[in-house]
Amino acid sequence: MHVAIAVLTILVSFKWGNWNNWREYHASMFFIATGGLLYEYMVKDYSLWKFHPDFLYGHSMVVIVYALITMPVSIFLFLSHFPKGWSERLKYILLWSGIYIAVEWVLHVFRRITYDNGWKFWYSFLFDIVMFSVIALHQRYPFRAYILSLFIIVFLIAYFHVPFKF
Numbered sequence: 001m002h003v004a005i006a007v008l009t010i011l012v013s014f015k016w017g018n019w020n021n022w023r024e025y026h027a028s029m030f031f032i033a034t035g036g037l038l039y040e041y042m043v044k045d046y047s048l049w050k051f052h053p054d055f056l057y058g059h060s061m062v063v064i065v066y067a068l069i070t071m072p073v074s075i076f077l078f079l080s081h082f083p084k085g086w087s088e089r090l091k092y093i094l095l096w097s098g099i100y101i102a103v104e105w106v107l108h109v110f111r112r113i114t115y116d117n118g119w120k121f122w123y124s125f126l127f128d129i130v131m132f133s134v135i136a137l138h139q140r141y142p143f144r145a146y147i148l149s150l151f152i153i154v155f156l157i158a159y160f161h162v163p164f165k166f
Contacts (some may be wrong), residue, residue, distance in 0.1 A: 002054050002062050005103060006070045013073045018080035020106050028139050029072035032131075035149070036067035046162050052112050074100075078132065079139055089136065097128035098148035118160050126144040 018025075039045075040063045051062040078096050083089050104124050107113040113123065130152060138145035158165055 001107065001110060002051065002065055005015055005107075006065050009070050009073045009077075013077050016080065017073075021080075023075060025076050025139070026057060028079060028135055029075050029141070031138050032071045032075045032135060033067050036063070036071050040067070042059050042164075043138075043162055048117055048156075048160055048162075049113055049124070052081050052110070052114065065104070075135055078135065082139070083137060093129060093132045094134050094137065097125060100128045101125045117162075134136075 013019075050061060051066070051079055053059055053062050074143050081092075104113060104121070108121060134145050134148055134152070137148065156162070
């Protein structure tokens with residue numbers, strides 16, 4: 001199922017992605033990939049959600065597929081059609097958050113993702129809204145997005161009592 005999501009995301013990007021301007025979105029694609037890998041590294045022993053592998057590979061490979069393929073390509077799609085007006089932006093962020101939570105719901109139903117250490121399914125929708133908002137901010141004001149991300153990370157670590165090891 002994880003492979004199917006990655007392949008579908010790539011195929012959709014060829015149909016609807018703004019490939020003429022992909023370099024414009026590259027930094028934000030890298031930002032989301034780095035965030036995904038950093039999350040996995042920081043919470044390796046205390047994850048809030050866990051992907052369960054399909055038949056071809058283990059958990060680490062699922063994380064790599066999402067962090068290096070699915071997430072950056074979907075962010076490319078998200079940014080390819082990001083609207084100008086504020087009300088349209090809010091609707092667009094909610095639309096993409098809805099897409100993400102729908103995909104996660106399918107993964108949850110088929111037991112390809114589970115939640116641990118206090119995380120709940122509906123938290124993912126809130127997280128998606130924040131994530132897409134920060135990505136939109138990063139596209140225009142990267143430094144502000146980095147600072148905001150640090151506050152979000154500190155909040156999540158404190159709220160979910162993630163043991164922080166140096």
